[in-house]
Amino acid sequence: MNQFSISRKSLEDKICELEETLTHLKQQLQKQEEADQHKAIDNLDQYLGAIDSKYNNLKDFWQIVRQELAELFSNNSNDHNKT
């Protein structure tokens, strides 16, 4: 076996090994993700409350929008004053 085919064989073996490791890691990741998903589903009861707090969500959101609008208009008037 010449030098070229040896190095080629060793590279192919390394690739095989890496691919196996990659598959194994992917499976581990998937298992981990699924375990997290099951844990989140177990806490579903907590999220039921969130559905009923729509009014509070809107109130809080409106405050942020008002703040953004105020900033936007104040920036615009500053720009206008500079010019």
Place this chain on the structure above:
Amino acid sequence: MSDTTYVDNPTTTSSSNWMNWLFVLGLVYLLLVAVGMIGSGFKAAAGDQAKELFAFASNPFTALVVGTVATALIQSSSTVTSIIVGLVAGGLPVAIAIPMVMGANIGTTITNTIVSLGHVRQGEEFKRAFAAATIHDFFNLISVVIFLPLEIMFGFLQKTGAYIADLMVGGDSMSVKGFNFISPLVKPPVSFLQDIFGGIGLSDVVAGIILITLGIALIFFVITLIGKLLKVLMVGRAKEILHGAVGRGPVSGILSGTAITVLVQSSSTTTSLIVPLAGSGVFSLKQVYPFTLGANIGTCITALLAATAITGANAIFALQIALIHFIYNVVGVVVIYGIPFLRNIPIYAAEYLAEMATKRKLYVALYIGFVFFLIPIAAIGLSQLFGW
């Protein structure tokens, strides 16, 4: 305090569960009575003029907007579709009701969008939650863009709905064929109310209007209460279904979304539940997407149930519109989710909007204002102006 204070008494829990289920059963009966009230009231008030009464919505875009805005304001597509079924039973033409049902699909998506605003102060979490909420909006918008013009041109939903309704009841009134055992149970209270209104000397029109108003109020009340009760009663089962769907691919996601929506009788509850799940980052946007599509299919159960309450010659049309709602949602999922190019549009659109929304919350306000209110109202104005 003794330890026994904290231990649940299984007998008490089981009997309170039974009570709750009996209560749900009673509420379902009231829902059916309410739909019957709307149908009878509309028939009494409008007589043969039902079509003329809804002439303003004979333009499909106007009907679509009526369905969208009504659902966005009430925040319950089940309520709106049940009312539509009642109106069809009272003489509202099916052709006008179809775009209204499509609009109800769009309008209902506002609920989970508002739920996602609960994460508004949490940067990345908000981005994920908002994308998970608006993917449902974009799916339903695309569905209307594809199927409304097709319906206007070919009437395929109307024809398919009529064909299946005809197959189910043999082209006759449902009560005549014995297909429906519910309508005889629903009729007495509606007739009783009509007799009372007639007895106190109210004209048919006034009595009809009162029946419609009471029916709408009752549907609203019943669906809200059923939703609240079922949320608590079915949360355990919903968890089981979700656990079963983890890691099993999109078809399982669609089926579990459908099953949970049937159990809780509310698509917005289902789609709102997945918003925090996606927001936490545990579920990806692609994973929650099929689940929201299942909610679209599951929500049709309420209209189908409502259709069983109708008696008389128009019963078949009530069943037809309920079936159309179901067919429209199933075909929408099959076509849009089945074709990779179409499937990805809601994903990209939701991700793009969420990206914009994290930069400025003003975009969110503009999005809600334009999609659910301003564009629909402008569409009505333009269609009336140009006589479309």
